[in-house]
Amino acid sequence: MKLELKNIEKAFGEKKVLKGVSLIAEGGRAFGLLGRNGAGKTTTIRILMDVFPADSGEILFDGKPIDYNNVQFGYLPEERGLYPKKKILDQLVYFAELKGMNRSEAVSAVEYWLERLGMSEYKNKRLDTLSKGNQQKIQLVTAVAHNPEIVILDEPFSGLDPVNAMLLKDVVKEIIANGKIVLFSSHQMNYIEEFCDSIAILNGGQMVLAGELNQIKRNYPRNRLVVKSEQKQKIYDMYKGNCQNGENDSLIITLDNPDDKKKAMQKLTESFDIDEIKVYEPSLNDIFVEYAGNQA
Amino acid sequence: MKQFGKILKYELKNFFEDKVFVGVTLFLVVVIAGVMFVPRVLDSIDVSEEDTVSDDREVMLIVADSEENSKALSEVFAEVFNNYEVKAGDSDIEAVKKQITSGEAECAFVLKDLTSYTYYVNNLSMYDDNKAIAEELLTNAYRTNAFMQNGLTSDEVTEILSTPVSGDVENLGKDQMQNFFYTYIMIFALYMVILLYGQMVATNVATEKSSRAMELLITSAKPTSMMFGKVLASCIAGFIQLVAIFGTSLLFYNLNKDFWGENPIVNSVFGMPVELFVSMLIFFLLGFLIYAFMYGAVGSTVSKLEDINTAVMPITMLFVFAFMVVMFSMASGNVDNLLMKVCSFIPFTSPMAMFTRIAMSTVPLYEIVISIVILVVSVIGIGVVAAKIYRVGVLLYGTTPKIGTILKAVLKA
Numbered sequence: 001m002k003l004e005l006k007n008i009e010k011a012f013g014e015k016k017v018l019k020g021v022s023l024i025a026e027g028g029r030a031f032g033l034l035g036r037n038g039a040g041k042t043t044t045i046r047i048l049m050d051v052f053p054a055d056s057g058e059i060l061f062d063g064k065p066i067d068y069n070n071v072q073f074g075y076l077p078e079e080r081g082l083y084p085k086k087k088i089l090d091q092l093v094y095f096a097e098l099k100g101m102n103r104s105e106a107v108s109a110v111e112y113w114l115e116r117l118g119m120s121e122y123k124n125k126r127l128d129t130l131s132k133g134n135q136q137k138i139q140l141v142t143a144v145a146h147n148p149e150i151v152i153l154d155e156p157f158s159g160l161d162p163v164n165a166m167l168l169k170d171v172v173k174e175i176i177a178n179g180k181i182v183l184f185s186s187h188q189m190n191y192i193e194e195f196c197d198s199i200a201i202l203n204g205g206q207m208v209l210a211g212e213l214n215q216i217k218r219n220y221p222r223n224r225l226v227v228k229s230e231q232k233q234k235i236y237d238m239y240k241g242n243c244q245n246g247e248n249d250s251l252i253i254t255l256d257n258p259d260d261k262k263k264a265m266q267k268l269t270e271s272f273d274i275d276e277i278k279v280y281e282p283s284l285n286d287i288f289v290e291y292a293g294n295q296a
Numbered sequence: 297m298k299q300f301g302k303i304l305k306y307e308l309k310n311f312f313e314d315k316v317f318v319g320v321t322l323f324l325v326v327v328i329a330g331v332m333f334v335p336r337v338l339d340s341i342d343v344s345e346e347d348t349v350s351d352d353r354e355v356m357l358i359v360a361d362s363e364e365n366s367k368a369l370s371e372v373f374a375e376v377f378n379n380y381e382v383k384a385g386d387s388d389i390e391a392v393k394k395q396i397t398s399g400e401a402e403c404a405f406v407l408k409d410l411t412s413y414t415y416y417v418n419n420l421s422m423y424d425d426n427k428a429i430a431e432e433l434l435t436n437a438y439r440t441n442a443f444m445q446n447g448l449t450s451d452e453v454t455e456i457l458s459t460p461v462s463g464d465v466e467n468l469g470k471d472q473m474q475n476f477f478y479t480y481i482m483i484f485a486l487y488m489v490i491l492l493y494g495q496m497v498a499t500n501v502a503t504e505k506s507s508r509a510m511e512l513l514i515t516s517a518k519p520t521s522m523m524f525g526k527v528l529a530s531c532i533a534g535f536i537q538l539v540a541i542f543g544t545s546l547l548f549y550n551l552n553k554d555f556w557g558e559n560p561i562v563n564s565v566f567g568m569p570v571e572l573f574v575s576m577l578i579f580f581l582l583g584f585l586i587y588a589f590m591y592g593a594v595g596s597t598v599s600k601l602e603d604i605n606t607a608v609m610p611i612t613m614l615f616v617f618a619f620m621v622v623m624f625s626m627a628s629g630n631v632d633n634l635l636m637k638v639c640s641f642i643p644f645t646s647p648m649a650m651f652t653r654i655a656m657s658t659v660p661l662y663e664i665v666i667s668i669v670i671l672v673v674s675v676i677g678i679g680v681v682a683a684k685i686y687r688v689g690v691l692l693y694g695t696t697p698k699i700g701t702i703l704k705a706v707l708k709a
Binding site for chain 1: 298299302303306458504508509510511513514515516517556562687691704
């Protein structure tokens with residue numbers, strides 16, 4: 001399965017919200033859609049799900065224009081919300097039915113997922129009697145119960161405790177392993193790094209960076225070293241001007257030439273008591289700040 | 297289509313699982329069933345109480361120029377005022393007044409002669425017709441006296457005074473008096489149902505939006521299916537509620553038919569002609585739909601439930617205007633005035649105006665057909681526009697957008 005967005009443009013009135021967004025997401029892999037608030041992520045998702053049409057551009061599924069009658073989407077919106085006063089089982093079955101399942105299929109799928117998420121005991125309760133985290137787990141069922149080809153998860157981990165986050169991670173991994181296309185949108189970069197093989201960063205409605213996450217990281221000049229040592233101050237004095245403080249009490253040394261890495265590492269380990277030394281790879285957070293920091 | 301069916305089913309289920317909806321319907325059904333039994337109950341109470349009732353009667357005092365006349369007149373009054381214990385009163389007016397204010401007597405007639413009197417009463421009721429009855433009695437007494445003084449016998453006088461006039465009415469159109477009650481009831485039912493259910497549709501849409509269930513709904517179903525599903529579900533629920541209420545009243549009326557006797561209001565309501573009932577159903581349905589679509593569309597433009605009332609105000613005002621025009625025209629007795637004629641072709645007012653004209657006057661068939669055609673076309677048009685507004689409106693959060701903004705967005709969609 002392959003989903004492609006090609007040069008999508010959208011304007012609301014005078015305001016151009018998307019200025020040529022393109023991306024490729026494949027089955028069995030997770031795709032991270034990143035961007036600051038107002039960058040155009042939700043608009044992209046809504047166009048992808050046919051809530052409203054794009055002004056121009058095309059959406060292809062397996063190389064052909066997408067047919068919404070044959071491709072099912074599962075969506076966990078960032079703004080969570082179901083019917084607070086309705087019985088959980090009833091509304092989950094209703095949503096699964098709206099997605100094309102018949103009643104018995106819907107009931108068994110919903111019951112499977114409630115069981116899987118440890119929520120079976122609540123199925124006959126009203127939604128508003130549940131805690132926020134549990135409501136979120138219920139909401140997740142609406143995104144996966146109808147076995148969709150494409151699953152869009154917008155900030156899936158926000159508001160979850162570590163145990164529930166772990167449970168959700170397992171579920172997401174299972175969905176990816178089942179060959180589905182998973183589209184992730186989140187500001188929690190650690191989760192994106194954990195799940196997503198490829199990412200795209202939106203800034204002011206434009207795609208400013210897209211590709212394989214590993215490749216993106218590799219493409220950064222590998223001329224920096226991360227050093228942890230008890231003799232931090234001495235090292236700092238030695239590399240004055242090319243040295244700055246990093247995370248977790250480390251130092252980042254920038255070399256003039258990437259080829260000097262080996263020599264510099266050798267010199268450092270010989271001269272000082274080194275706890276840890278490695279080539280610096282930018283975190284997704286750094287990449288994000290660099291590309292999305294000054295929103296257009 | 298499949299989606300529409302599922303939405304309709306779910307929305308209907310919501311109505312029938314709603315405790316308030318079911319409770320109100322049952323309450324009304326029970327009340328109406330009760331009301332229909334009232335004459336039967338009253339009848340049985342009347343029979344059992346007939347023997348004991350005399351002692352509880354209020355006292356009416358009659359005071360004339362002499363004690364003798366007071367006594368004679370109080371006997372005459374007693375024949376007419378069955379529900380009073382009529383006594384000859386004291387000639388001292390102050391004593392009479394005291395008796396009344398203390399509650400010993402209910403009222404008093406103090407007569408100077410047969411043509412002039414003062415009526416004393418503690419609290420003059422809105423429905424007090426004692427004066428009118430007394431005047432008729434006194435007039436008759438005066439006339440009888442006068443005739444007899446001129447040589448006629450008492451029998452001759454009675455015959456002259458009670459000669460009946462016979463006349464027949466041949467109504468070639470509608471009897472407004474007879475149709476007034478059921479037209480009034482139906483218009484009122486239509487008014488209540490549209491306002492209640494319209495508000496319900498608007499609130500329903502706004503609730504989905506404010507609880508953000510809309511985010512999921514809008515990506516799961518077509519806005520047209522959602523809009524039409526909701527409106528039709530509320531239409532069916534409203535119809536079932538009305539059938540339950542009117543069905544109950546019809547059933548219990550038939551059970552107690554003998555006890556209602558010749559009550560003109562009740563008989564006119566249950567004697568509604570079939571063709572009028574059919575035209576009522578048509579206008580009811582179309583009127584309901586046109587307003588429900590508008591309420592639904594407006595509901596989709598607000599983000600907070602608190603804003604609903606302000607947002608639906610223009611629609612409610614329009615509807616209240618239509619209601620007022622109809623009510624005033626009905627009260628004036630001329631339902632074919634120019635305003636009513638115009639209103640019976642405007643889709644927002646025609647459900648009430650045209651129905652009233654059909655019920656209370658004679659309307660040419662072509663006018664009815666034109667009115668219905670305009671209404672049907674408008675329902676479809678407004679349904680489509682409402683679905684478009686809905687589609688745009690549900691995604692607009694923040695302050696309620698201006699009409700211009702919505703229209704622009706709708707034109708683009």
